[in-house]
Amino acid sequence: MSKEDVGITVSKKDDFSEWYTQVVLKAKLADYAPVKGLIVLRPDGYSIWESLKNTFDKKFAKNGIRNGFLPVLIPESLLGKEQKHFAGFNPEVFWVTHSGTNEIGDRLALRPTSETLAYTLYSKWIQSWRDLPLKINFWNTALRAEIKATKPFLRTSEFLWQEGHTVHTTQEEAEKEVMKILEIYKNTVEEELAIPVTTGKKSEKEKFVGAVYTTTMESIMPDGKALQMGTSHFLGQNFSKPFEVKFADKDNVEHFAWQTSWGVSWRLIGAMIMAHGDDQGLVLPPKVAPTQVVIVPIYKNDEGRDKVIPKVKEIQEKLESKDIRIQVDDRQGLSPGYKFNDWEMKGVPMRIEIGPKDIEKQSVVIAKRYNREKLNLEFNNIEKIITILDEIQKNMLENAQIQSKENTKNILDYAEFKSKIEDGGFFNAPWCGKLECEEKIKEETGADIRVIPFGSENTDSKCIYCGEQSQSVPVFARGY
Amino acid sequence: MSKEDVGITVSKKDDFSEWYTQVVLKAKLADYAPVKGLIVLRPDGYSIWESLKNTFDKKFAKNGIRNGFLPVLIPESLLGKEQKHFAGFNPEVFWVTHSGTNEIGDRLALRPTSETLAYTLYSKWIQSWRDLPLKINFWNTALRAEIKATKPFLRTSEFLWQEGHTVHTTQEEAEKEVMKILEIYKNTVEEELAIPVTTGKKSEKEKFVGAVYTTTMESIMPDGKALQMGTSHFLGQNFSKPFEVKFADKDNVEHFAWQTSWGVSWRLIGAMIMAHGDDQGLVLPPKVAPTQVVIVPIYKNDEGRDKVIPKVKEIQEKLESKDIRIQVDDRQGLSPGYKFNDWEMKGVPMRIEIGPKDIEKQSVVIAKRYNREKLNLEFNNIEKIITILDEIQKNMLENAQIQSKENTKNILDYAEFKSKIEDGGFFNAPWCGKLECEEKIKEETGADIRVIPFGSENTDSKCIYCGEQSQSVPVFARGY
Ligand SMILES: [Zn+2]
Ligand SMILES: [Zn+2]
Numbered sequence: 001m002s003k004e005d006v007g008i009t010v011s012k013k014d015d016f017s018e019w020y021t022q023v024v025l026k027a028k029l030a031d032y033a034p035v036k037g038l039i040v041l042r043p044d045g046y047s048i049w050e051s052l053k054n055t056f057d058k059k060f061a062k063n064g065i066r067n068g069f070l071p072v073l074i075p076e077s078l079l080g081k082e083q084k085h086f087a088g089f090n091p092e093v094f095w096v097t098h099s100g101t102n103e104i105g106d107r108l109a110l111r112p113t114s115e116t117l118a119y120t121l122y123s124k125w126i127q128s129w130r131d132l133p134l135k136i137n138f139w140n141t142a143l144r145a146e147i148k149a150t151k152p153f154l155r156t157s158e159f160l161w162q163e164g165h166t167v168h169t170t171q172e173e174a175e176k177e178v179m180k181i182l183e184i185y186k187n188t189v190e191e192e193l194a195i196p197v198t199t200g201k202k203s204e205k206e207k208f209v210g211a212v213y214t215t216t217m218e219s220i221m222p223d224g225k226a227l228q229m230g231t232s233h234f235l236g237q238n239f240s241k242p243f244e245v246k247f248a249d250k251d252n253v254e255h256f257a258w259q260t261s262w263g264v265s266w267r268l269i270g271a272m273i274m275a276h277g278d279d280q281g282l283v284l285p286p287k288v289a290p291t292q293v294v295i296v297p298i299y300k301n302d303e304g305r306d307k308v309i310p311k312v313k314e315i316q317e318k319l320e321s322k323d324i325r326i327q328v329d330d331r332q333g334l335s336p337g338y339k340f341n342d343w344e345m346k347g348v349p350m351r352i353e354i355g356p357k358d359i360e361k362q363s364v365v366i367a368k369r370y371n372r373e374k375l376n377l378e379f380n381n382i383e384k385i386i387t388i389l390d391e392i393q394k395n396m397l398e399n400a401q402i403q404s405k406e407n408t409k410n411i412l413d414y415a416e417f418k419s420k421i422e423d424g425g426f427f428n429a430p431w432c433g434k435l436e437c438e439e440k441i442k443e444e445t446g447a448d449i450r451v452i453p454f455g456s457e458n459t460d461s462k463c464i465y466c467g468e469q470s471q472s473v474p475v476f477a478r479g480y
Numbered sequence: 481m482s483k484e485d486v487g488i489t490v491s492k493k494d495d496f497s498e499w500y501t502q503v504v505l506k507a508k509l510a511d512y513a514p515v516k517g518l519i520v521l522r523p524d525g526y527s528i529w530e531s532l533k534n535t536f537d538k539k540f541a542k543n544g545i546r547n548g549f550l551p552v553l554i555p556e557s558l559l560g561k562e563q564k565h566f567a568g569f570n571p572e573v574f575w576v577t578h579s580g581t582n583e584i585g586d587r588l589a590l591r592p593t594s595e596t597l598a599y600t601l602y603s604k605w606i607q608s609w610r611d612l613p614l615k616i617n618f619w620n621t622a623l624r625a626e627i628k629a630t631k632p633f634l635r636t637s638e639f640l641w642q643e644g645h646t647v648h649t650t651q652e653e654a655e656k657e658v659m660k661i662l663e664i665y666k667n668t669v670e671e672e673l674a675i676p677v678t679t680g681k682k683s684e685k686e687k688f689v690g691a692v693y694t695t696t697m698e699s700i701m702p703d704g705k706a707l708q709m710g711t712s713h714f715l716g717q718n719f720s721k722p723f724e725v726k727f728a729d730k731d732n733v734e735h736f737a738w739q740t741s742w743g744v745s746w747r748l749i750g751a752m753i754m755a756h757g758d759d760q761g762l763v764l765p766p767k768v769a770p771t772q773v774v775i776v777p778i779y780k781n782d783e784g785r786d787k788v789i790p791k792v793k794e795i796q797e798k799l800e801s802k803d804i805r806i807q808v809d810d811r812q813g814l815s816p817g818y819k820f821n822d823w824e825m826k827g828v829p830m831r832i833e834i835g836p837k838d839i840e841k842q843s844v845v846i847a848k849r850y851n852r853e854k855l856n857l858e859f860n861n862i863e864k865i866i867t868i869l870d871e872i873q874k875n876m877l878e879n880a881q882i883q884s885k886e887n888t889k890n891i892l893d894y895a896e897f898k899s900k901i902e903d904g905g906f907f908n909a910p911w912c913g914k915l916e917c918e919e920k921i922k923e924e925t926g927a928d929i930r931v932i933p934f935g936s937e938n939t940d941s942k943c944i945y946c947g948e949q950s951q952s953v954p955v956f957a958r959g960y
Contacts, residue, residue: 031601033551034558035588040601043546043616050547066523067530071513071638072552072590072621073574078514091580094553096590098575099625099637108515110552110576110590121511121520130811136523141552145579157579158551331610 007341011279016223017151023273024152027282027346037146037157041266044346047290048269049160053139055192056162056264059184065135065164072140073108074117081116081242088209089113092144094157110143115210115235115261118165119243126257128248129169133177137164142265153270154227154480161265167245167257171236174258178234181262182215185230193272194285194396195219196404197229198426198475200453205438208261212236218450218475220407221274224424226450226477229271232262275400276370282347283370285396286389293319293326293385294343298336298355307356315352315364315382322386344369349392350385370396408475414464417476421445426477428456430470432463441465447476487821491759496703497631503753504632507762507826517626517637521746524826527770528749529640533619535672536642536744539664545615545644552620553588554597561596561722568689569593572624574637590623595690595715595741598645599723606737608728609649613657617644622745633750634707634960641745647725647737651716654738658714661742662695665710673752674765674876675699676884677709678906678955680933685918688741692716698930698955700887701754704904706930706957709751712742755880756850762827763850765876766869773799773806773865774823778816778835787836795832795844795862802866824849829872830865850876888955894944897956901925906957908936910950912943921945927956 008026012019024030029045032038041049057067073096080086089112096108111117118136126134139162146157153159164181168174182199189195197217201207207214211233219227239245240256248254276283286292295316297308312328319326327348329339336353343351353365363378366385370392377384407425411417417427427447431437438449441464456473463470488506492499504510509525512518521529537547553576560566574590577583591597598616606614619642626637633639644661648654662679669675677697681687687694691713699707719725720736728734756763766772775796777788792808799806807828809819816833823831833845843858846865850872857864887905891897897907907927911917918929921944936953943950 031604033553033597034600035551035553035555038551038553040551040597041549042605043548046548047546049549066527068523068526069521069529069640071515071518071520072623073513073515073518073638075515093580094576094588095578096574097577100571100573102625108574117513117520120514124511125522143552145582158553160549 007345008279008281012222012277016274019277019279020270020274021152023277023282029269029273029282030152032150032152035157037150039150039152039156041160044290045269048272048284048288049266051288051290052188052192052268053162055188056184059188060137060164063135063180063184064133065137065166068136068138070111070114070117070138070140072111072143074111074114076107076109078116078120079109082210082239085115085210085239089144092146094143094145111140112144113142113261113263114138114140114163115165115239116243119239119245119259122165122167123244123246126167126245126247129250132247132257133166133168133173135164135166135177137162151270153266153273159265159267161263163261163263166260167240168259169247169249169255169257171258174236174260175234178215178232178260178262181232181260182217182230185232185262185264186217189217189219189229189268189271190397192285192287193268193275194393194400195229195271195275196397196401198451198453200451200456200475202231203438203449203452203474205435206449208233210235210238211261212238216451218477219271219275220404220424220426220477221271221480222403223274224407224478226426226448226475226479227267227271227274228450228479229268230262230264233260235259235261276396277347280341281345283396284347284349286349286393289325289347289349291325291327291346291348292389293324293350293352294348295326295328295352295354296336296339296343297328297330298353304356307359308354311359311379312354315354315379318382319385322383324386324389340367349389368392370399412461412464417464418445421447421478424478426450426475428453428473429464429476430459430461430473432466432468433471434463434466434468437463437465441476445476446478448479449474450477450479451475487825488759488761492702492757496754499757499759500754501632503757503762509749509753509762510632512630512632515637517630519630519632519636521640524770525749528752528764528768529746531768531770532668532672532748533642535668536664539668540617540644543615543660543664544613545617545646548616548618550591550594550597550618550620552591552623554591554594556587556589558596558600559589562690562719565595565690565719569624572626574623574625591620592624593622593743594618594620594643595645595719596723599719599725599739602645602647603724603726606647606725606727609730612727612737613646613648613653615644615646615657617642631750633746633753639745639747641743643741643743646740647720648739649727649729649735649737651738654716654740655714657740658695658712658742661712661740662697662710665712665742665744666697669697669699669709669748669751670877672765672767673748673755674873674880675709675751675755676877676881678931678933680931680936680955682711683918683929683932683954685915686929688713690715690718691741692718696931698957699751699755700884700904700906700957701751701960702883703754704887704958706906706928706955706959707747707751707754708930708959709748710742710744713740715739715741756876757827760821761825763876764827764829766829766873769805769827769829771805771807771826771828772869773804773830773832774828775806775808775832775834776816776819776823777808777810778833784836787839788834791839791859792834795834795859798862799865802863804866804869820847829869848872850879892941892944897944898925901927901958904958906930906955908953909944909956910939910941910953912946912948913951914943914946914948917943917945921956925956926958928959929954930957930959931955
């Protein structure tokens with residue numbers, strides 16, 4: 001295999017889109033399935049999802065949320081019960097029309113999202129205030145037919161996600177839940193994936209179909225485009241009324257309940273690849289890396305091997321006992337250089353090199369993946385690796401924060417906006433709140449309102465488009 | 481609500497099928513979805529699945545198996561590539577024919593099982609011996625249209641399961657893997673769910689379509705019927721040839737690989753409900769119980785409450801620190817009797833009652849769910865609860881083993897077989913190995929060969945049907 005076949009053949013800077021696809025495939029995170037629009041996760045890719053899942057599960061559980069299971073098939077009649085919601089999803093729904101050779105009367109949709117199904121059940125399960133709050137999360141997939149080119153983790157017709165659905169006795173409690181979830185999303189993405197996010201509300205135009213309002217977290221990707229990282233919706237009573245999710249209160253009077261729904265998907269993995277990867281391949285934050293440390297023993301003959309391997313095993317065992325996820329690459333017939341490239345492609349956060357000379361010097365060479373820095377570490381200090389991994393995690397977030405800040409501009413003049421939008425990035429620009437201005441800006445620049453950051457409301461600037469009194473300073477950007 | 485609404489209204493002995501359904505629904509494990517054949521898991525039901533999943537994941541990981549993700553849609557052309565396999569599943573396949581309003585050319589099947597999809601990918605991923613063994617497991621659902629009445633966990637058109645798919649360089653290694661997995665299945669079901677199983681091979685007639693042979697584990701349910709608890713298949717090269725799963729060996733010669741596939745489903749939860757439940761509801765083995773211990777404080781007034789609650793909290797904290805999953809039921813306005821029934825219905829393995837008198841005596845009352853035994857435990861000995869839970873787990877398995885033994889008969893005479901089959905149970909009966917006898921027995925008694933136990937081969941008895949030299953002593957039984 002020539003070097004071109006193994007390594008990434010384009011640079012991240014020159015051809016971001018092709019670079020991304022090559023990283024996904026060559027780091028063996030995912031592959032294309034035989035059906036257009038669908039992908040498969042290989043173990044290294046799925047392991048990152050499992051790591052996120054575990055983190056979310058712990059935080060959800062602390063917040064009183066438990067997991068359940070919903071089937072993938074929803075009857076057409078049920079999906080159509082909340083009309084606006086249905087209209088929003090209808091064009092992308094996969095329809096099951098036959099089982100074996102039998103035609104199915106009421107066609108079955110593959111779940112694009114589960115509000116209608118979950119709330120049909122909730123209306124049966126909830127009778128009194130004693131049954132509330134009801135908070136259930138579902139780890140499943142959603143299916144929405146994509147007609148544009150497949151992009152692993154970012155644009156696929158089936159995607160892994162979690163969808164949470166909670167029910168409350170009061171509006172206040174439900175709205176608190178919306179914010180609590182958004183907070184969990186934000187700190188998980190920042191702490192685990194080392195990606196900074198901006199949180200706030202979606203505009204009316206961009207909110208979830210059926211929600212009263214949608215809160216969101218958005219990130220800037222290195223190519224200047226915005227990516228929606230997760231959303232948490234306040235549904236009010238928009239679903240509880242058609243689905244009759246009602247409860248008898250302590251005074252025995254019946255009320256419609258207040259609801260929320262929220263989700264993040266494997267798109268977060270796509271964001272992580274884009275945010276941190278480089279021309280050598282994937283770069284993984286230590287917290288979610290399936291392998292955090294790889295040891296490459298280096299020797300030329302059996303004598304060298306006998307010197308090196310016992311120490312390698314000792315270090316491996318010591319770090320394993322500290323719950324470091326470690327691998328030793330003692331594959332025969334492959335050069336150290338080949339192995340270095342291989343593990344760099346896979347994004348393993350730290351490499352340890354040990355040869356006979358290192359044994360003499362009683363130290364190892366450590367190479368950090370994210371900045372390619374090398375340093376020597378004495379055998380006696382080997383446990384410092386735990387601290388170094390923590391530092392890597394922290395530094396990766398700081399670097400991403402700096403990049404993010406550089407790509408964010410406060411802007412008051414529409415002509416300047418139009419001239420700079422081509423370069424990408426987040427544009428904080430005052431807005432009057434009218435749909436008309438939002439649509440005109442989209443039409444003329446390709447930029448949407450990604451998020452109206454919390455605290456940016458009620459400004460006394462002028463709308464960047466119409467010059468009227470502004471209501472907020474949303475983030476405008478072109479998106480994925 | 482009247483007592484009838486809350487409790488189980490039939491006895492396990494008199495109407496097993498109705499009893500089962502009531503336990504599932506009233507213990508709030510699952511509910512029916514709006515589409516016939518589909519069910520939903522509520523948090524208590526899903527939690528049992530999560531517990532099994534965690535146990536299997538740990539054992540799989542130790543065995544070098546990692547998890548991946550496969551999409552639910554498989555093109556018809558691909559599913560048909562291994563003809564016998566396809567014919568086996570074809571009548572139960574759900575077909576997707578449209579996305580939005582567009583008709584799809586090559587219809588898409590909802591995965592009935594993933595061999596064809598996985599092996600299409602494996603053939604791309606595997607080039608050399610270095611890539612083997614490849615061992616990936618997928619936690620997903622399978623979809624097979626059920627026309628018979630829905631039975632939660634036992635007969636549904638979509639079910640949660642895991643399917644593992646491994647690839648090896650040699651036949652020997654693959655066959656070892658088949659047995660290793662069956663062993664993991666057996667010890668997990670026995671140790672976690674307290675259900676004894678009989679392991680062995682399926683007959684040619686009953687094996688997985690496409691396998692060289694199928695190994696299985698089977699259990700007797702209290703109604704005398706057999707339940708298949710899990711299967712592990714040796715696929716030989718039956719799939720590697722049509723799907724071109726090939727590898728270059730060290731000598732650079734290409735070979736077809738040797739494969740296995742294996743799975744268990746949420747049917748295991750159904751088996752657990754049947755094996756242990758009683759007329760008061762569900763009975764959970766402690767290891768998989770979402771709540772292992774419930775404390776019911778008993779008091780009549782605020783004075784009593786002030787006496788009891790501090791001790792309740794102390795016990796709760798002590799046991800939580802030992803990783804016991806514990807809940808306190810201090811709901812107001814519900815009688816202790818109501819609460820007892822409620823937690824018994826849910827199958828919580830142990831209840832602790834504490835009232836003011838117990839405080840005086842410095843002890844609590846403990847009630848075991850599985851045998852309804854009560855005992856006193858002094859405050860000082862409260863950590864003994866951990867041991868008692870272990871004993872409950874052990875005793876539940878022993879009881880199930882005794883039941884199983886009672887329901888197993890060695891039989892040499894066909895007339896006796898026919899007269900006793902109506903009572904149910906496992907019948908160990910010698911068999912010549914011919915399909916004809918197997919089919920005749922099925923026709924005349926309704927009993928299948930469930931499993932040919934390991935070690936029962938090469939007997940010198942006479943076939944119970946034709947009187948010829950027997951080859952083995954299979955377990956015959958009527959099944960689910
Ligand atoms: Zn305006
Ligand atoms: Zn015979």
